[in-house]
Amino acid sequence: MTGAPEPVIELSAIRKTYTKDAAIVHALRGIDLTIKAGEFTAIMGRSGSGKSTLLHIIGLLDAEYQGSYRFNGTPVEDRSPDALAQRRNRDIGFVFQSFHLLPQLTILENAALPALYAGDRSADECREVARERLREMGLLARLDHKPMELSNGQRQRAAIARALVNAPRLLLADEPTGALDSKTADEILEIMLELHRGGATLIMVTHDREVAEVAERTIHILDGQTSNGMV
Amino acid sequence: MARRATAWFRLLLRFAVDAIVAQRGRSLLTILGMAIGTASVVGVVSIGLLGREYVVGLIEGVGSNLVFAYGTGRGVNPEEIDFDDVPAFVAAVPGIQAIAPVLRTSELVPIKGETQQVAILGVTPAYEQVRNMVVESGRFFSEREDAQGAKVCVLSEDLAIELFGSTYPPDASLRLFGLRFRIVGVFREGVESAAAVQKSEAAGLAALIPFATFRNLSDLRYVDVVYIQSATPQAVPGVVRGVTDIITARHREISNFKIESLDQYLVLAQRVSRAVTLGLIAISAVSLLVGGIGIMNIMLVTVTERTSDIGIRLALGAGQRAIMVQFLLEAAILSLVGGVLGVILGAGVPFYVGWLYGVAVPVSGLSVTVAFTVSVAVGLFFGFYPARKAASMNIVDALGYA
Numbered sequence: 001m002t003g004a005p006e007p008v009i010e011l012s013a014i015r016k017t018y019t020k021d022a023a024i025v026h027a028l029r030g031i032d033l034t035i036k037a038g039e040f041t042a043i044m045g046r047s048g049s050g051k052s053t054l055l056h057i058i059g060l061l062d063a064e065y066q067g068s069y070r071f072n073g074t075p076v077e078d079r080s081p082d083a084l085a086q087r088r089n090r091d092i093g094f095v096f097q098s099f100h101l102l103p104q105l106t107i108l109e110n111a112a113l114p115a116l117y118a119g120d121r122s123a124d125e126c127r128e129v130a131r132e133r134l135r136e137m138g139l140l141a142r143l144d145h146k147p148m149e150l151s152n153g154q155r156q157r158a159a160i161a162r163a164l165v166n167a168p169r170l171l172l173a174d175e176p177t178g179a180l181d182s183k184t185a186d187e188i189l190e191i192m193l194e195l196h197r198g199g200a201t202l203i204m205v206t207h208d209r210e211v212a213e214v215a216e217r218t219i220h221i222l223d224g225q226t227s228n229g230m231v
Numbered sequence: 232m233a234r235r236a237t238a239w240f241r242l243l244l245r246f247a248v249d250a251i252v253a254q255r256g257r258s259l260l261t262i263l264g265m266a267i268g269t270a271s272v273v274g275v276v277s278i279g280l281l282g283r284e285y286v287v288g289l290i291e292g293v294g295s296n297l298v299f300a301y302g303t304g305r306g307v308n309p310e311e312i313d314f315d316d317v318p319a320f321v322a323a324v325p326g327i328q329a330i331a332p333v334l335r336t337s338e339l340v341p342i343k344g345e346t347q348q349v350a351i352l353g354v355t356p357a358y359e360q361v362r363n364m365v366v367e368s369g370r371f372f373s374e375r376e377d378a379q380g381a382k383v384c385v386l387s388e389d390l391a392i393e394l395f396g397s398t399y400p401p402d403a404s405l406r407l408f409g410l411r412f413r414i415v416g417v418f419r420e421g422v423e424s425a426a427a428v429q430k431s432e433a434a435g436l437a438a439l440i441p442f443a444t445f446r447n448l449s450d451l452r453y454v455d456v457v458y459i460q461s462a463t464p465q466a467v468p469g470v471v472r473g474v475t476d477i478i479t480a481r482h483r484e485i486s487n488f489k490i491e492s493l494d495q496y497l498v499l500a501q502r503v504s505r506a507v508t509l510g511l512i513a514i515s516a517v518s519l520l521v522g523g524i525g526i527m528n529i530m531l532v533t534v535t536e537r538t539s540d541i542g543i544r545l546a547l548g549a550g551q552r553a554i555m556v557q558f559l560l561e562a563a564i565l566s567l568v569g570g571v572l573g574v575i576l577g578a579g580v581p582f583y584v585g586w587l588y589g590v591a592v593p594v595s596g597l598s599v600t601v602a603f604t605v606s607v608a609v610g611l612f613f614g615f616y617p618a619r620k621a622a623s624m625n626i627v628d629a630l631g632y633a
Contacts, residue, residue, distance in 0.1 A: 056627050059546075061546060061626045061627050061630075062626075062627050081550065081551045081623075082550040082551055082552060085545065085548050085549065085550040085551070086548065086550065087548075088546065088547070088548045089547065089548020089549075090548070094546055094547070096630070098631070100539070100542075100543045100546070100630065101543075102540055102543060102544075104249060104250075104253050105249075113544070113547055114547045114548055116242050117242075117544070117547060117548050117549045117550075117553060118548065119235055119238060119239050119242075122238065123238070123242070162547070166548075
């Protein structure tokens, strides 16, 4: 990579307030954050720190916030559900703690889902791309299995294959190793490092210091703010 | 672009079918509810149509082309329809195919030692066709016998059975007006309905004799009733008007006549049966409504149960529209399958019963179309709210973060 990498995420003065049980909760109190292409960033914080809220905003899952958000150089202006859905579909791959695979679909169908919803390619082409991503994750022998028939590690690898199927600009992982034993967790982190080495932009939310150390950069969130001196 | 939209739709259709199949037990029960609703609508319309066909058949059996004219009461009415009116009708009113004036009296006839009252009707040979009479045995009298004033008679079925115990009487004669009338045949009404609607003078014990013979032997100056057959059902109103005009022109104003056709009965019967059918449809539509509410209920449960599924799909970039369409399709498929089964049930059972009993049971194509369309519309209507609920879910909550 030569020259200064383009910023993928530019957040400035992001605030999020909601009411819970008649009490006003300031979940985020002015977050400024820039993430450049190819970076592997860990967002760390205790539960309730606001790190998940931040992830939802970065992942365009939550459009109710104040402040400015530029994704891939352009401001996120159109916050209509369908516009956000399209952006999530094309530009962001999600990896969740509890995998969030659809239990009634096979691994292949699960992995093909974002491509199918994108609607750019025929169903056969979508499955072909999904098969290729699953092959890279070592799941070629498991294409027709349902998630229930796989180990947790295999499930998370299937979920990563699904996240990559539309070749997104950004991979968002929310506690990707939270439900895994340490050996499997290491496997998953190795895969993420491999993706990072291949040039992917990754953001990983975790509460686990050891996991965060894998990333090249760690941002600490405390009480809805990036804690000073550690960014 | 169109191809892409088709592919998108097919994808959502597949998701919808997958979801229905995944919960087949529940889906079947929902479909059953819709099927019963649809079947009851189709069935009820068939019953209504059957009733209407029966009544209309009765009336048409008497003759829907028939117009009849009569004075409104002997003795009270100064003038009745007279012998000269009849040719005047034929000459002046267009659209008359046949005309049959009837003279009537009655006589006590000894039957098996008892005297019984027998109606004697003087009719022209056209009466047979105009009144839709069936000659059971022998023959009707001819134009020639009528012209000659021959002493022949045709007996009603009832009279023949009373006299001879059979509708095939021996070569015999009957004493009327003090004279011997040779029995040439036995008739019955073409449709029992003539008696049913109480418009038959030939019901019960009756003997028909030639019009001219009656006229020669009796001092009656007036015709009891004139039957006029119009060429087509459409010509009936014109014939009624024409006959009315002639009568008004030829008789004094104070005389009262009735000129009627069965059209009014036909219209009435159709109106009544339509009202009854509509009422029944309204009642059976309630079951369709209940089926629709069943769909909404199931869809709401489904949406709640599949919160996580919906959240995942939304997160992966299925738009609200895709979720909405998927759930609408699920509801529409449930109601469509229910509708098809209902139509098969609602039309099939009447068909089968009709086939068993050799009755042609009418199944209205319209009712099938309507039931079909309505069932899908019900599915979409009652599926809309759950589908919107699914599509507008908060993704973060749906994913289980809340």
